[in-house]
Amino acid sequence: MAWLELRGVTVPLGDRDVVRGVDATADGGDFVVIVGPNGAGKTTLLRALAGLVPVRGDLRVRGHDPARVDRRTIARQLAYLPQQYDLAFPFVVEEVVLLGRYANQRGFGLATEADLAAARAAMRACDVGDLAHRRFDQLSGGEARRVILAQALCQGAGCLLLDEPTAGLDPAHARTIFATVRAQCDAGALAIVVTHDLDLALRHGRTMWLVAGGRLAARGAPADVLASDATRAAFGLHIHVGALPSGEPFAVPGEPA
Amino acid sequence: MSGFVSAGGGRLTGRRLAAALTISLAVTALIALAAPLVGVATEAQGRRFEVLGLDAFARDHPYHAILWVRIPRVLASLLVGGALAGAGCALQALLRNPLAEPFTLGISSGSSLAAVLAIRLGIEGAFGGAGVGGAALAGAIGTLVIVAHLARVGRHLPPATLVLAGVTMSMFCSAASVLIQYTSDFSEVSRMLRWMMGGLDSMRLVAVGYATLPILAGLATLLWYARELNALAAGPEAAASVGVNVPRTELVIFAVASLLVGAAIALAGPIGFIGLIVPHTLRAILGPDHRVLLPASVLGGAVLLTLCDTLARTIAAPAQLPTGAVTAVLGGPFFVLILVGQKRRAALWGRG
Numbered sequence: 001m002a003w004l005e006l007r008g009v010t011v012p013l014g015d016r017d018v019v020r021g022v023d024a025t026a027d028g029g030d031f032v033v034i035v036g037p038n039g040a041g042k043t044t045l046l047r048a049l050a051g052l053v054p055v056r057g058d059l060r061v062r063g064h065d066p067a068r069v070d071r072r073t074i075a076r077q078l079a080y081l082p083q084q085y086d087l088a089f090p091f092v093v094e095e096v097v098l099l100g101r102y103a104n105q106r107g108f109g110l111a112t113e114a115d116l117a118a119a120r121a122a123m124r125a126c127d128v129g130d131l132a133h134r135r136f137d138q139l140s141g142g143e144a145r146r147v148i149l150a151q152a153l154c155q156g157a158g159c160l161l162l163d164e165p166t167a168g169l170d171p172a173h174a175r176t177i178f179a180t181v182r183a184q185c186d187a188g189a190l191a192i193v194v195t196h197d198l199d200l201a202l203r204h205g206r207t208m209w210l211v212a213g214g215r216l217a218a219r220g221a222p223a224d225v226l227a228s229d230a231t232r233a234a235f236g237l238h239i240h241v242g243a244l245p246s247g248e249p250f251a252v253p254g255e256p257a
Numbered sequence: 258m259s260g261f262v263s264a265g266g267g268r269l270t271g272r273r274l275a276a277a278l279t280i281s282l283a284v285t286a287l288i289a290l291a292a293p294l295v296g297v298a299t300e301a302q303g304r305r306f307e308v309l310g311l312d313a314f315a316r317d318h319p320y321h322a323i324l325w326v327r328i329p330r331v332l333a334s335l336l337v338g339g340a341l342a343g344a345g346c347a348l349q350a351l352l353r354n355p356l357a358e359p360f361t362l363g364i365s366s367g368s369s370l371a372a373v374l375a376i377r378l379g380i381e382g383a384f385g386g387a388g389v390g391g392a393a394l395a396g397a398i399g400t401l402v403i404v405a406h407l408a409r410v411g412r413h414l415p416p417a418t419l420v421l422a423g424v425t426m427s428m429f430c431s432a433a434s435v436l437i438q439y440t441s442d443f444s445e446v447s448r449m450l451r452w453m454m455g456g457l458d459s460m461r462l463v464a465v466g467y468a469t470l471p472i473l474a475g476l477a478t479l480l481w482y483a484r485e486l487n488a489l490a491a492g493p494e495a496a497a498s499v500g501v502n503v504p505r506t507e508l509v510i511f512a513v514a515s516l517l518v519g520a521a522i523a524l525a526g527p528i529g530f531i532g533l534i535v536p537h538t539l540r541a542i543l544g545p546d547h548r549v550l551l552p553a554s555v556l557g558g559a560v561l562l563t564l565c566d567t568l569a570r571t572i573a574a575p576a577q578l579p580t581g582a583v584t585a586v587l588g589g590p591f592f593v594l595i596l597v598g599q600k601r602r603a604a605l606w607g608r609g
Contacts, residue, residue, distance in 0.1 A: 102488055
């Protein structure tokens with residue numbers, strides 16, 4: 001049984017079907033990057049996978065319908081990084097990261113050694129270890145993004161759903177985040193990442209889903225999907241895919257199609 | 258910009274929690290013990306401020322009877338203060354709104370309307386003070402059900418619609434109260450106003466007895482949800498994604514907080530400001546973690562209301578001031594001091 005199974009998944013929001021008839025599967029070890037133009041339904045699809053919006057059709061996460069399973073059980077298997085994260089109270093960074101341990105804690109939930117170790121490892125991976133005692137609301141946008149990613153990582157879930165994890169990040173940190181997620185996948189995790197950074201998606205992703213007009217318009221190896229007619233039609237741009245002299249692949253958006 | 262003021266500091270450790278709770282409990286115990294011993298003796302030559310010794314607790318002490326008049330009042334102020342501050346703290350977290358408290362959610366006004374109606378219909382004559390208290394509790398529950406129904410979107414209670422529904426209900430109930438007062442006779446209006454000012458005088462031990470268990474059970478329930486309240490600081494979707502059952506948490510917190518407020522109002526009438534200033538003040542000292550903030554707010558509310566009530570019954574003795582008015586008059590400037598101090602230290606108004 002695949003970790004994620006979607007059969008004819010449609011997501012209605014208000015009186016409109018934002019995602020329509022999506023069929024797909026994904027398994028442990030895969031790094032799926034979801035690309036597509038603004039308003040195509042990428043975020044809604046990700047929220048549906050996280051069980052946060054009701055869907056029609058058949059959606060299974062590790063064999064269960066995420067809308068019907070206890071949230072605590074889902075959170076141990078699946079971490080979701082929202083596109084926007086607005087914290088009402090000025091918690092410090094360490095506290096924000098430790099919120100990710102909720103599903104693993106019992107009773108009053110004072111952090112145990114295991115919680116602290118998970119939080120420290122996640123903060124190291126996201127390069128926010130030295131921000132531990134800073135107030136979250138006084139961080140820059142990019143720093144805050146990395147802290148929330150650390151929260152998602154320290155959840156210890158096998159499946160990571162990340163909505164634009166590198167939005168607002170400088171190129172070095174964006175690259176580090178993709179490399180970190182890729183390392184998680186190499187260790188057996190499944191990551192599904194919505195991104196507008198086609199270059200990073202090409203370099204680190206294993207599978208690419210192109211979402212356009214609420215449908216899964218193409219899927220396959222990132223280089224093939226980016227070079228496809230479907231991608232050109234979706235973005236209205238030529239996407240140039242090539243290789244550096246070192247052999248590293250790259251993708252850059254080109255002229256209007 | 259969140260609008261919440263808060264201390265920084267690190268994560269909550271067992272040691273920090275124990276220290277904060279030990280100090281809060283010690284202060285509460287001290288005030289609870291001292292408050293009934295404080296009073297004003299009125300004699301032929303004038304008024305005399307008087308502090309009894311601990312020996313007044315002995316059965317054969319001449320002031321033993323007076324002490325037992327004050328004790329129910331002190332117990333009531335501890336319970337009511339704790340309930341209001343605990344409920345205010347939980348509602349601010351649930352709604353992610355620094356203005357959230359029983360008054361902004363319409364619970365107080367709904368409860369007052371029911372009490373005014375009870376006085377107008379003569380329920381007070383038939384059932385005594387308990388009749389008005391019971392009506393106030395029923396009013397709180399009724400308002401809760403209406404506000405929650407108006408605000409509900411799908412399975413959620415979005416903060417914005419909840420506050421909007423609360424403020425609308427509050428305005429409606431206040432206007433209805435005014436209309437009822439307008440059509441009442443002088444003696445009824447006088448009793449209505451007296452009730453709406455909020456006060457703990459003529460508190461009976463049996464009333465305190467009835468309220469104790471529900472209030473303590475309610476506060477324990479809120480405390481049980483402290484971690485969920487922390488997670489909800491980032492909104493319902495973020496809380497759900499770390500594993501919180503958000504619809505259940507919203508329902509339990511909203512219902513329990515409203516019942517706590519209803520019980521507090523039934524006992525003492527509407528007493529404002531405690532639910533607002535105590536959590537804000539303590540958040541500035543202890544930080545935003547509800548595992549320490551919530552119990553500290555309960556104890557802080559108990560202490561503050563007991564102090565205010567002791568002041569209310571002594572400062573103009575033998576006249577007694579309405580406790581609700583004293584909490585507002587003292588609480589306002591105190592809160593301003595906290596805000597000014599925080600702003601001076603740094604830009605602590607959250608982001609921006």
